Amino acid sequence: MVLTWPMLFEQICLQYSLWSRFFRVGIRAPPKLLELAVQSLLRDEALAIAALEELPAELFPPLFSAAFAGMHSQAVKAMVQAWPFPCLPLGALMKEHKPHLETFQAAVDGLDVLLAQEVRPRRWKLQVLDLRQNAHQDFWTVWSGTRAGVCSLLEPEVAGPVRKRRRVEGARAWLKQTSAPVEVLMDLCLKEGTPDASLSYLLKKVKRRRGALRLCCQKLRVFSMPMHDVRRILTLVQLDSVQDLEVNCTWKLATLGRFAPHLGQMVNLRRLLLSHIHMTPHAALGVEECCVSQLTSQFPSLQHLQELYLDSISFLEDRLDQVLRCLKSPLETLSITNCLMSEADLMHLSQCPSVSQLKDLSLSGVNLTSISSKPLWVLIEKASATLQDLDLDECGIMDSQFSALLPALSHCSQLTTFSFCGNPISMAVLESLLRHTVGLSKLSHVLYPAPLESYEDVHGTVHLGRLAHLHARLKQVLQELGLPSMVWFSGDPCPHCGDRTFYNPEPILCPCYMAA
Numbered sequence: 001m002v003l004t005w006p007m008l009f010e011q012i013c014l015q016y017s018l019w020s021r022f023f024r025v026g027i028r029a030p031p032k033l034l035e036l037a038v039q040s041l042l043r044d045e046a047l048a049i050a051a052l053e054e055l056p057a058e059l060f061p062p063l064f065s066a067a068f069a070g071m072h073s074q075a076v077k078a079m080v081q082a083w084p085f086p087c088l089p090l091g092a093l094m095k096e097h098k099p100h101l102e103t104f105q106a107a108v109d110g111l112d113v114l115l116a117q118e119v120r121p122r123r124w125k126l127q128v129l130d131l132r133q134n135a136h137q138d139f140w141t142v143w144s145g146t147r148a149g150v151c152s153l154l155e156p157e158v159a160g161p162v163r164k165r166r167r168v169e170g171a172r173a174w175l176k177q178t179s180a181p182v183e184v185l186m187d188l189c190l191k192e193g194t195p196d197a198s199l200s201y202l203l204k205k206v207k208r209r210r211g212a213l214r215l216c217c218q219k220l221r222v223f224s225m226p227m228h229d230v231r232r233i234l235t236l237v238q239l240d241s242v243q244d245l246e247v248n249c250t251w252k253l254a255t256l257g258r259f260a261p262h263l264g265q266m267v268n269l270r271r272l273l274l275s276h277i278h279m280t281p282h283a284a285l286g287v288e289e290c291c292v293s294q295l296t297s298q299f300p301s302l303q304h305l306q307e308l309y310l311d312s313i314s315f316l317e318d319r320l321d322q323v324l325r326c327l328k329s330p331l332e333t334l335s336i337t338n339c340l341m342s343e344a345d346l347m348h349l350s351q352c353p354s355v356s357q358l359k360d361l362s363l364s365g366v367n368l369t370s371i372s373s374k375p376l377w378v379l380i381e382k383a384s385a386t387l388q389d390l391d392l393d394e395c396g397i398m399d400s401q402f403s404a405l406l407p408a409l410s411h412c413s414q415l416t417t418f419s420f421c422g423n424p425i426s427m428a429v430l431e432s433l434l435r436h437t438v439g440l441s442k443l444s445h446v447l448y449p450a451p452l453e454s455y456e457d458v459h460g461t462v463h464l465g466r467l468a469h470l471h472a473r474l475k476q477v478l479q480e481l482g483l484p485s486m487v488w489f490s491g492d493p494c495p496h497c498g499d500r501t502f503y504n505p506e507p508i509l510c511p512c513y514m515a516a
Contacts, residue, residue: 080110089136264298
């Protein structure tokens, strides 16, 4: 006799009732009903596959999880084809159970088999195969419908109609319906050794089912990888799905120029990071300008760009205006770090319409020593109504320049964090900063450099005793101004290891000062 799912379910209920009589409380709890059902089904993989047509939706998540972890490839393949929910969050499951290649391929094969058919099961609802490991974290452990679903199955007056509907549904399972594309959602990291066997297998299926199987990628990271391999993979990605792009390579400017057309297709991009792009030595000026134009000509397509990070970009000096004027939407975050900038660059930056609504601004590592403070003052003043985080670390800002910025800083009503470590600032200017920012009710964290008075010698060695005394003085001023909850940390290179050490007032976050 062939067991159907209702017959098997009745047997499971009977077993559960009998088993529970023989377990004493506190010694060992009987298996949960769903666990028992899953164990019974997976003992016979063919039976599990045959039961899918009548299997309650409540049992699909635990059964799929157990089949995937137990490498029941045929059951996984069949369950993908019968999945009763719009989304299958496989990535979260892969994070919990490191997948066997064959099992992952079985899940992809399930999609491939289904998409190859002109007619699909009416019950099949899968629209998205989500391979992101940090999405839907609680789906497999705390599935919202499980408890209610189990209760309904245990109540005959409710369970009967449900099973009846499923039989009717099963009878119409192969009625023709419109074929909609299925999306595979994942975060891509392109680096040396990519693609691995799993990604290669998926890309092969995407190429084979082009149009019916769409590879979507919200986060794209490009590290060290040959450009021809990058372009080959990106031709299979729905580039309008990319919202977060990081290009962190030691690319030449010409290589970035070849990548630029792909960037222009990422029309929904919200965050862009470009890092370590360098110019070819002795390259003709016309060639450089052409490559920069290839990049900046894509920016008008990025209508949704909100965050722009430019780090260690060698071509930026005297070209910042060319980059910024192509931006068509206001930025929330602008980070230009470890780059060379001219005074004209900073002036263009302060006049750019896209910076008027900045929430985060970082110019860390940009040498401003020989640049007038006026453009930076204008920039801070322009964004003062929205600016929340300001980072001016390692900018070489002198006392006179910093003092000129204080009136603009005092207008930043939304400012919560201000960091300006690594600048040669005196104690008098620090106290002046305190008094200028007394009205900034949201300012809670300030990271400041060790005052000039705390150094022992011209080599930049901090005298910890002097620093502690000066820090205590700043704490006292905070008390006098009614700001005892504002946190001020001093940050400077450790005299022993060179790593940045924070003092409050004692050294913290540096192993050199930890007790042996």
